[in-house]
Amino acid sequence: xxxxxxxxxxxxxxxxxxxxxxxxxxxxxxxxxxxxxxxxxxxxxxxxxxxxxxxxxxxxxxxxxxxxxxxxxxxxxxxxxxxxxxxxxxxxxxxxxxxxxxxxxxxxxxxxxxxxxxxxxxxxxxxxxxxxxxxxxxxxxxxxxxxxxxxxxxxxxxxxxxxxxxxxxxxxxxxxxxxxxxxxxxxxxxxxxxxxxxxxxxxxxxxxxxxxxxxxxxxxxxxxxxxxxxxxxxxxxxxxxxxxxxxxxxxxxxxxxxxxxxxxxxxxxxxxxxxxxxxxxxxxxxxxxxxxxxxxxxxxxxxxxxxxxxxxxxxxxxxxxxxxxxxxxxxxxxxxxxxxxxxxxxxxxxxxxxxxxxxxxxxxxxxxxxxxxxxxxxxxxxxxxxxxxxxxxxxxxxxxxxxxxxxxxxxxxxxxxxxxxxxxxxxxxxxxxxxxxxxxxxxxxxxxxxxxxxxxxxxxxxxxxxxxxxxxxxxxxxxxxxxxxxxxxxxxxxxxxxxxxxxxxxxxxx
Ligand code: UN1
Numbered sequence: 215x216x217x218x219x220x221x222x223x224x225x226x227x228x229x230x231x232x233x234x235x236x237x238x239x240x241x242x243x244x245x246x247x248x249x250x251x252x253x254x255x256x257x258x259x260x261x262x263x264x265x266x267x268x269x270x271x272x273x274x275x276x277x278x279x280x281x282x283x284x285x286x287x288x289x290x291x292x293x294x295x296x297x298x299x300x301x302x303x304x305x306x307x308x309x310x311x312x313x314x315x316x317x318x319x320x321x322x323x324x325x326x327x328x329x330x331x332x333x334x335x336x337x338x339x340x341x342x343x344x345x346x347x348x349x350x351x352x353x354x355x356x357x358x359x360x361x362x363x364x365x366x367x368x369x370x371x372x373x374x375x376x377x378x379x380x381x382x383x384x385x386x387x388x389x390x391x392x393x394x395x396x397x398x399x400x401x402x403x404x405x406x407x408x409x410x411x412x413x414x415x416x417x418x419x420x421x422x423x424x425x426x427x428x429x430x431x432x433x434x435x436x437x438x439x440x441x442x443x444x445x446x447x448x449x450x451x452x453x454x455x456x457x458x459x460x461x462x463x464x465x466x467x468x469x470x471x472x473x474x475x476x477x478x479x480x481x482x483x484x485x486x487x488x489x490x491x492x493x494x495x496x497x498x499x500x501x502x503x504x505x506x507x508x509x510x511x512x513x514x515x516x517x518x519x520x521x522x523x524x525x526x527x528x529x530x531x532x533x534x535x536x537x538x539x540x541x542x543x544x545x546x547x548x549x550x551x552x553x554x555x556x557x558x559x560x561x562x563x564x565x566x567x568x569x570x571x572x573x574x575x576x577x578x579x580x581x582x583x584x585x586x587x588x589x590x591x592x593x594x595x596x597x598x599x600x601x602x603x604x605x606x607x608x609x610x611x612x613x614x615x616x617x618x619x620x621x622x623x624x625x626x627x628x629x630x631x632x633x634x635x636x637x638x639x640x641x642x643x644x645x646x647x648x649x650x651x652x653x654x655x656x657x658x659x660x661x662x663x664x665x666x667x668x669x670x671x672x673x674x675x676x677x678x679x680x681x682x683x684x685x686x687x688x689x690x691x692x693x694x695x696x697x698x699x700x701x702x703x704x705x706x707x708x709x710x711x712x713x714x715x716x717x718x719x720x721x722x723x724x
Contacts, residue, residue, distance in 0.1 A: 222253040223398065225261050225422055228268035229415030230656040233260040240424065245311040245542040246533055248584025254398040257423035262390065262430035265419035267386040270436050272416030276299030277358050277386040285335035289329050291410035295372075300405060303374060304534065306653040308396045309315050310368050311541040311586070312496050313533040317368050323373035327671045328460050330689060331380035346713070349706035356696040359463070360438035363431035365452075367444045368544050369499050371397035375404060377671070378441045382695045383417065387439070390419045390431055392446075396545050400421045432456060432464075439694050440464040442686065443501075446634070446680055448609070451684050465684025465694035468675050469607040470636030472666050473506035475618075475651060476624040478513055479644040485513075486520045486662050488641055493664040494528055494590060494646075495538045498611035499548070501681075502637035502659060502667045505608060505616050508597075513618040517592065518567070521615070525568040525590040532579040542586040543610060549586050552610030556591045558574040559603045559612070565616070568592040597628050605632055621653075622647040630656045636677035639666040656683065672674040 225233040228240040239254040243249070257259075276284065294303070303318030305378070310321070356442045363685055364378040370494075371393065379389050380510075393401030407422040421427050432440050432452050442452050442464065449466035456464035474492060476485045492504035508519045533541030543549050554652040556571050570577075570589025578587055594615040595604065604614050622642070629638060629651075639661040640651035646661045658677040669675050676685035684694050709717045 222255050223422065226255055226263070226409065226418070226420040227261065227265045228419065229409075232261070234258070235513060236261070240395060240398075242309055243545075245307050245544050246308070246582055251397050251586060251637045252402070253309060254402070256432075256650050257392070257421040257427040259426075259430040261421050261423075262427055263436075264432060265421050266361060266363075266431070266434045266436040268416035269419055271386045271391050272414060273358075273360055275414055276417050279386075281335035281339070281384060281386075284386065285332035287411045287413045288332040288380060288384060290333060290481045291407050291649050292325050292328040294407050295321055295328065298450065299325075301475065302400075303371070305399055305403065306371055307533045307541070309399050310371055310544050311533055312499070313541045314536060315540045317533070318497055320370050322372045323370070324376040325375065327376040328380045329686065330650050330671055331384045333385050334381070334689075346562050349704060349710065351703045351705060351710075353701050355699045355701050356385065356692070357699060359697055360387060361436055362387045362389050362441060363434070363437040363438045364389055364391040365428045365431060365440070365442045365444065366391070366393055368394035368396035369496060369501075371400035372404065374443050374687070375401070377443070377675070377691065378567060379418070381592045381689065381691045382441070383543070385692065385696050387695050388419075390416045390421065390437065390451050390502055392421050392427050392431060395424045397422070403429060406561055409547070410564040412565050415569055419508055430452065436663060438462060441691065441694060442466040443468075445469060450680070458567070458596065463684070463694055464707070465691070467682045467685070467687055468636075468680065469501050469609065469679050470634040470677060471506060471632045472504045472637045473629045473632075473656075474504050474506050474641065474666060475622070475637045476509040476513065476517055477622055477625060477642040477644070477647050478510040478514060479639065479647060480510070480641040481643055482513065482516060482520065483662070485517055485641040486524065486609075488639060488663070488665040489521055490524050490528065492639065492667055493613040494525070494540055494611050495665075495667060497543055498552075498613070499609055500667055503609070503671070504612050504637075504639070504666050506604060506629075507613060508618055508625050509615060510625065511617045511619045514615075519614055522592060525592045526570070528590060530570070530577065530589045540589065540611065543588050551611055551620060552588060552591075552608050555603060555606070555608035555610070555612050559591070559600060559614075559634060562595075562601050562603050564595040564603065564614070565592040566593045573694065599631050607634065622650045626651060626654050628709060633680040634677065635679035636681035637661070637669075639664060640718045660710065
């Protein structure tokens with residue numbers, strides 16, 4: 215607990231900044247330097263309940279506005295995000311450690327999402343559906359679900375909150391948002407933007423805190439939909455808890471053990487380029503990052519030599535410098551987790567090809583001795599589905615090279631042999647192999663001759679199998695935050711039924 219409680223940033227509930235009941239605070243730490251960036255109040259169940267109550271009270275007024283009027287508030291935020299991209303991008307980089315081009319891209323992705331959601335206010339929102347009965351007008355209409363709890367991760371601290379909140383708000387829901395405890399400063403700035411946009415009180419609420427505040431959102435009876443993006447462990451817990459509650463929905467997007475299949479027909483430049491980006495961008499801390507490179511035996515040695523050479527040289531350093539490729543890991547728990555998986559790889563008998571997990575003193579940038587540095591860890595292993603290290607997500611620059619023999623089907627079989635199914639890619643010049651991957655890879659996001667990262671917001675984002683249920687992101691979030699009404703109107707004075715059902719009322723007297 216800190217001594218400077220008076221200076222700690224507060225929650226934003228019902229249109230006001232509030233310290234809440236708890237005196238407890240937590241700090242945001244720059245993972246590249248160890249410096250404290252700010253101090254934040256830590257929410258308890260009491261603050262979450264107040265926020266949920268405020269969100270419930272605001273629902274009526276908010277849903278009474280037109281889509282276009284609600285979108286006006288989002289357009290304000292769109293312009294703010296555009297104008298402040300560089301400034302906010304730098305804050306993203308300082309708070310979560312990803313290099314500066316990625317920090318800015320996070321903000322760009324956020325305003326793309328806001329643009330899409332606000333623009334969608336003027337697009338059709340349902341379907342006109344034919345009826346069997348000529349006199350009936352049938353349609354599918356959407357209604358907001360009510361209060362949406364948003365729990366977001368640190369690796370995209372501005373983009374993912376808007377994946378959750380932009381469409382949700384335009385559709386007429388109100389929001390209680392808890393940002394990741396590693397990136398509360400980004401949360402603070404986004405809340406200031408909502409305040410400046412003058413969004414009606416209680417429509418947007420921010421609670422800062424840790425997992426217990428997230429659990430309070432999930433458990434609150436006043437929350438109608440929970441949107442979660444983060445670890446599989448937490449996501450499955452949320453989906454389980456919410457699944458048991460009638461009328462409540464959870465949409466969870468979780469991790470992956472993403473793979474790239476590099477076939478005998480691959481263009482090697484594309485293969486190496488795609489693999490390096492997929493495995494090491496964001497220091498391996500995207501849910502879509504690749505930790506498995508499945509390479510045809512005929513091309514294996516060639517690929518391995520080139521990939522290893524780059525993994526040995528790729529620049530790890532100050533994320534604010536434009537020539538850095540990999541910044542630090544985001545927090546000490548991440549370092550421990552990835553290190554444990556690197557150790558596990560050795561225990562499971564792999565051959566380690568590159569181990570830059572601990573950077574040498576010369577590699578650590580000056581003044582950044584306290585940074586959470588970790589470079590690439592690359593190993594090779596024959597495929598064995600009993601190994602943990604090629605099945606479990608490390609969420610770091612930890613990558614396996616796995617040779618395969620036979621046809622593309624054999625590569626895809628290894629690719630699919632995981633509980634997860636988020637993102638994947640194939641590298642090949644043969645369209646038959648590419649189409650085979652497209653049709654049989656068990657993933658929600660599939661790429662050919664590209665890295666398996668970098669989805670744009672106008673595509674659905676989410677996984678299959680253990681990687682996700684529902685789509686808490688991008689355009690597809692509409693399914694999680696609206697209810698559909700199948701609406702039928704009779705234009706006739708007679709009642710006629712479909713399916714040949716009789717509409718006659720029989721009485722005993724007839
Ligand atoms: C994540 O992987 O955690 O597709 C989110 C991408 C980004 C979002 C990634 N648009 O890489």
